[in-house]
Amino acid sequence: MFKQLGVIGCGLMGGSFALALRRAGLVKRVVGYSKSPSTTERARRLGVIDQAAESALLAVSGSDIVLMAVPVAASEATFRAMLPLIEPGVLLMDVGSTKRDVVDAAVRTLKDRLPNFVPAHPIAGKEVAGIEHAEATLYEGQQVILTPLPQTSPELIQRATDVWASIGSQVLRMTPENHDAAFAAVSHLPHLLAFAYVNGVARQPAGPDFMSLAGPGFRDFTRIAAGDPALWRDVLVANRDELTKQLQHFRQALEAMEYVMKSGNSDALEELIRAASTARAGWRQAATKGNAADR
Secondary structure, eight states: OEEEEEEESOSHHHHHHHHHHHHTTOEEEEEEEOSSHHHHHHHHHTTSOSEEOSSHHHHHTTOSEEEEOSOGGGHHHHHHHHGGGOOTTOEEEEOOSOOHHHHHHHHHHOGGGGGGEEOEEEOOOOSSOSGGGOOTTTTTTOEEEEOOOTTSOHHHHHHHHHHHHHTTOEEEEOOHHHHHHHHIIIIIHHHHHHHHHHHHHHTSTTHHHHHHTOOHHHHHHHGGGGSOHHHHHHHHHHTHHHHHHHHHHHHHHHHHHHHHHHTTOHHHHHHHHHHHHHHHHHHHHHHHHHHHHHO
């Protein structure tokens, strides 16, 4: 059990982590900090944290586990603010959707406390943000990717693994580079496409009329376009190199479909659709088997 969790960023992710540790009996006390005092006060009233800290540094004070749940662009400033009170042996993690930029920020700022840092990316979330939407089960049954540095303490890597596993997560390890390449393909690109697609429809003169007729297909495809604008701005900029590579693959696939459609080659178009359907079905089957194995 940890004596105190320090949460830097009392939103959906940080708040849910605090509630999950409480439910699992893994922490005695939770101290939280957010840039907005009203957010930390709301977290206290909701019972997510026990005490609101006036700064990131004070949230770290006395904590033996710290979760940094801030926008990835704020990572370096947050590391710098916390550094003076990160004691040896304190487990420090983040929840950023990109890892190479966060790791680089840690290397620049944490110095002799770099072994404390276990970069983490829980593959979980909601369409809505904010502490009022935090829930103890958010990470249950979800993957969490750890991307430790060569300098990271093996003991703290194991503690991080144990913590996430104890709240029901499936823990995987990757390098920061492989993480960012993979999630550019399966997370960041889909979000970019959803944002662009909605803008492309909505900004047409008849866009509002078109959208008034939209059904389940539009709803399902555009769900992720409701994501937090500031969060996704930071993610897309941070991982722009890998995302640009994935855009090239997408353009090639789109152009292939456009070409056979324009040429009237219905057989070739059907084959491209079938290939996508088969690949998606294979992914779904593998995902279902994995979830069954976890249970």
